[in-house]
Amino acid sequence: DIQMTQSPSSLSASVGDRVTITCQASQDIINYLNWYQQKPGKAPKLLIYDASHLETGVPSRFRGSRSGTDFTFTINSLEPEDIATYYCQHYDNLLFTFGPGTKVDIK
């Protein structure tokens, strides 16, 4: 099975900072890699699908990209409402895997 590692597990940043989260696959995978935001007490929300496509209605400060087996999620300018836990999610061979999550808060 393909394993997904996500880093960092948490981070603190200032409003306006660029925030980067990485999800790494244990082997080469196709672009079935999605990113979610989960605010406290709420259901997850799909932000990025197919590694780099912005879901309809999601602010453009959110971005996803891929380099080899590394997938990167970026918030270009952190806003107070971006405080949340972010998860990557992968699909392969009838199995879905969520990364362990990255908790983002304001410094």
Add this chain to the structure above:
Amino acid sequence: EVQLVQSGAEVKKPGKSLKISCKGSGYTFTNYWIGWVRQMPGKGLEWMGIIYPGDSNTRYSPSFQGQVTFSADKSIDTAYLQWSSLKAPDTAMYYCARLVSNSFGFDVWGQGTMVTVSS
């Protein structure tokens, strides 16, 4: 509006059975797989499996195979997650979510059903 609405919170004793629901609206329910996701208190998201309401075809995560059962009633656009004998570690929030087949992501989520198992 496309939405999934889940049944309310449950408190059950160990050994009891339980069935929670997820009702879709605003789209053709039978055309999309529905996934179930567990979130234990203070923990991350765990994929449990998926069901296709059109024909009740199911795929279970190996971690949940034999522990839970998915079902669907397409006449009322509702999917179900059930346990035959609850255990304390089943205490968690359970989400249903609609699967998008081109990206294999979950684009619409229910609000979650909190299940508490305690004697």
